[in-house]
Amino acid sequence: EVQLVESGGGLVQPGASLKLSCVASGFTFSDYWMSWVRQTPGKTMEWIGDIKYDGSYTNYAPSLKNRFTISRDNAKSTLYLQMSNVRSEDTATYYCTRESDKPEDYWGQGVMVTVSS
Amino acid sequence: DIVMTQTPSSQAVSAGEKVTMSCKSSQSLLYNENKKNYLAWYQQKPGQSPKLLIYWASTRESGVPDRFIGSGSGTDFTLTISSVQAEDLAVYYCQQYYNFPYTFGAGTKLELK
Numbered sequence: 770e771v772q773l774v775e776s777g778g779g780l781v782q783p784g785a786s787l788k789l790s791c792v793a794s795g796f797t798f799s800d801y802w803m804s805w806v807r808q809t810p811g812k813t814m815e816w817i818g819d820i821k822y823d824g825s826y827t828n829y830a831p832s833l834k835n836r837f838t839i840s841r842d843n844a845k846s847t848l849y850l851q852m853s854n855v856r857s858e859d860t861a862t863y864y865c866t867r868e869s870d871k872p873e874d875y876w877g878q879g880v881m882v883t884v885s886s
Numbered sequence: 887d888i889v890m891t892q893t894p895s896s897q898a899v900s901a902g903e904k905v906t907m908s909c910k911s912s913q914s915l916l917y918n919e920n921k922k923n924y925l926a927w928y929q930q931k932p933g934q935s936p937k938l939l940i941y942w943a944s945t946r947e948s949g950v951p952d953r954f955i956g957s958g959s960g961t962d963f964t965l966t967i968s969s970v971q972a973e974d975l976a977v978y979y980c981q982q983y984y985n986f987p988y989t990f991g992a993g994t995k996l997e998l999k
Contacts, residue, residue, distance in 0.1 A: 814993075873981075879935055
């Protein structure tokens with residue numbers, strides 16, 4: 770069974786940094802592109818970016834590229850999202866997703882990030 | 887970025903009804919080389935993560951009931967539920983994966999009449 774389990778969320782102050790993790794199981798992690806998608810409290814969905822199966826290439830939403838970095842550790846079957854200089858508008862639920870020849874075909878349960886002083 | 891526009895934003899339905907919802911993109915999602923439309927539909931039930939229902943505009947994901955039907959091409963797409971069941975009450979999102987960044991519509995919420 771495919772499982773994606775995110776962690777690392779919580780309450781963070783504006784301007785701070787935060788790193789989210791996603792541990793994958795139930796499939797060969799190193800065979801798949803992986804991505805992050807976020808959903809605001811108002812339920813707007815935003816695709817953040819993705820990373821190639823070997824970690825050699827990434828794509829980002831232009832509006833987030835300068836502050837967010839996606840990486841992976843295939844030995845640990847773990848995907849990461851490094852967030853820097855966070856703002857109130859980054860408050861959202863962050864989902865780790867798997868990509869294949871289909872778009873996001875599996876989603877984690879999500880992790881909440883709240884940016885507030 | 888490609889803008890995805892979904893209508894209606896919400897719809898009240900009764901069990902057994904046929905339901906249609908629309909998704910329009912600001913540019914064509916049809917890739918001429920393979921004749922595929924890079925359009926997906928997701929279902930999100932309250933308190934749950936989104937679930938992939940349809941990809942390539944009309945291909946049902948494994949395990950998705952055949953009452954869910956995706957159609958359309960180019961810039962105009964439709965998700966039809968042939969006979970709505972109580973468990974179908976959810977928010978439905980369309981997403982384009984033709985261009986980066988992938989973008990989502992604002993969703994159509996199905997509610998009980």
